[in-house]
Amino acid sequence: MPSLLATTPEAEYAPFVLTGVLLTLIIVYLMSKLGGELSKRLDLPPVLGELVGGVIVGVSALHLIVFPEAGAAATDSLLMTTLQWLGDLDAEAVAHIFTSQSEVISVLAELGVIVLLFEIGLESDLRELGKVGYQAAIVAVVGVVAPFTLGTVGLVVFFHVPIIPAIFAGAALTATSIGITSKVLSELGHLKSTEGQIIVGAAVIDDVLGIIILAVVASLAKTGEVDLVNVVVLIVSATAFLLGSILLGKFFNQSFVAIADKLQTRGALLVPAFTFALAMACLASVIHLEAILGAFAAGLVLDETDKRKELDQQVMPIADILVPIFFVTVGAKANLGVLNPTVPENRAGLVIAAFLLVVAIVGKVVTGWTIFGKPGINRLAVGVGMIPRGEVGLVFAGIGSASGALSAPLEAAIIVMVILTTFLAPPLLQLSLKNQESITPEESDSEEGENAAVPVVK
């Protein structure tokens, strides 16, 4: 009989992995609350504080939360050295525990942004989104074309960067972090305003465009030519997925409610809804789209049901627990060391970074002026809302780095651009929305959006 309980490193180190995850989560929640509350007192969006809180415990400062993807070893992690001391572990054990713990936290962070987009989908309205669909599409396309062209041409002309790395940098400029923007909009109670819906719609379309651009650029860097079949497959599957979700929204609703009504055990509404969100996320990820797009689509579909409010209230605590993991780890992964001008190696990168930052802001802000037929709309806010590159920009930089196409200064410059747009966008967006009467389809919905900033428990 084969042993049923063979000991593997996994089993032996399991208690330490759990302790490592628990310690990381405790740090994440402490920093997210400290940062968020401080930000709120300073009249800034709380999410900015969560990002800064992440920076403090991350690779830039305290080294409590670091990740092997960024080249960190277990010995770089203050948390791991503490655990090594607590558990009297050898170096090999700590390396194993570090990898496992980091993978768990990374997946929890991804589940966090999945739940965030599910919640944003639940708070968005398919019909309202449809009404601003054309505008959102134009904003997205201009927000891709403008920074890409300006960035690529500028790098080649002014900085004599070769064409392939210039295209990579240009591609990184096209991204929009839907997570950061939608979180700020939600915190400010502007998610349901016309501006908010245009930004969210454009960010979704931007995400799809970004995935297509990434596929083009990656195959260009790898083989020197574009894999057309792959690109066509991506475009077709992305379109089919988005249209399919909208159709599903019309038909699946009622059967979902019927199923949920029949269930008698705990979590009768939440568990099927959450399963549906994960299934859509999984489907999106299998057809090479981003998982968060699937979760957003699932939220849109379930928003059409009459269980919406009840579901919203039950998803909220889950978001409260999972979403901070995402924002704090984004902050923890941002290496602000590349911003230090006293390090000679950084200087070349910082000059390019300054150029990329200008392009990154201008290229997105102009999109606000492409909106037509909406007199009185806050064009600046729409443009500013598209600025944060966030994790999407880092993915571009990461793939560029892996392909070996990027020089060290250019890579650093892209990272600086991503970090600065991510951290500048929340206060800029708040500023551009301040003292404005938002154009909201329904006044009652707008109020609810503002309440979303505090837990609603009746």
Place this chain on the structure above:
Amino acid sequence: MPSLLATTPEAEYAPFVLTGVLLTLIIVYLMSKLGGELSKRLDLPPVLGELVGGVIVGVSALHLIVFPEAGAAATDSLLMTTLQWLGDLDAEAVAHIFTSQSEVISVLAELGVIVLLFEIGLESDLRELGKVGYQAAIVAVVGVVAPFTLGTVGLVVFFHVPIIPAIFAGAALTATSIGITSKVLSELGHLKSTEGQIIVGAAVIDDVLGIIILAVVASLAKTGEVDLVNVVVLIVSATAFLLGSILLGKFFNQSFVAIADKLQTRGALLVPAFTFALAMACLASVIHLEAILGAFAAGLVLDETDKRKELDQQVMPIADILVPIFFVTVGAKANLGVLNPTVPENRAGLVIAAFLLVVAIVGKVVTGWTIFGKPGINRLAVGVGMIPRGEVGLVFAGIGSASGALSAPLEAAIIVMVILTTFLAPPLLQLSLKNQESITPEESDSEEGENAAVPVVK
């Protein structure tokens, strides 16, 4: 400048790990709902259905959810072979993804049982628990001594098992799965009855005793003698932890409420409470107690605050999402193959298993008759509530197996005993509680306990 975005296997396989986790979670939720609902229709505790649902997708049947700790390879996992086909991956990549995905699911399951015990703590009452404290302590001690003595002596006398493995088997018989018992009690609305509080109290004490026994037995198997210092340290730290929690319950409450009241961002109550639960779980785990004991203590402490109801309502959706992962994976890990009498190797084990099962049931059921000063108490229910060995019993068997002390038939017998007590306990407990008027301290509290079986949203 060191590359900030070096590609490691972790980064390269990350999307597949996420897809693997999402697929596993989808299967977990489908099986937990299918099993739970079917169980409910058959008038059985839903948790039994979740366990059986786990068995169906686990190592015993469909091989969708299997774990490397139990000796499974990536090629044994139907989910991994599907992912390999979807992503066109090589064997090495799949092995890496399998390990990562399993670690993530294992940690999520552990977070599930941590949240479950936090919730049970929130629903328990420190004063009520104090009132039954002596009874619970006696039930726990008898429930450890009786099965240990009967089992060890019986194995030596009737089956001529050497003394060290006999002691291991005896130790595995002492465990009580607080998770399974408290979930069934909560589902039946009996958590707050006197019987329920005695069972929960005894299970907590049993857990502490179990950890001490485990330390004794493990050092006995390793060095042939007992490491007295270690045992004394464990007893002192366990006692200090439990008494410290109770003291904390009296003083920390008010400062906790004051902090939560001052917070203005989302999750103002939930995030500090959850952080406290994780910190207590972490502390328990660092001093070599079980993490779930810390979470239970945290629940007890916060139960004393006037935020109790609000918190309870916000913890519920998190429990709905995380707890099923625990029960379904417990089922998935249970290898029912050892029950098959047509396999000749199993027969020797099955005879010992039958003996262990009788000892396991009798040794716990007798504990009900040790209760004094509570006329009219359901003694049978208390005894039956202590029967399930669950994950705690498997930990004993696993450590015994790792030490090399157990023969294959004895190891199989222990596993059979653990599986059968775990699966038999929920229906037996329901049966023994049926048609009884429970003795409840406050009638209103009991009603609330019953409502806990359905999501409470007002």
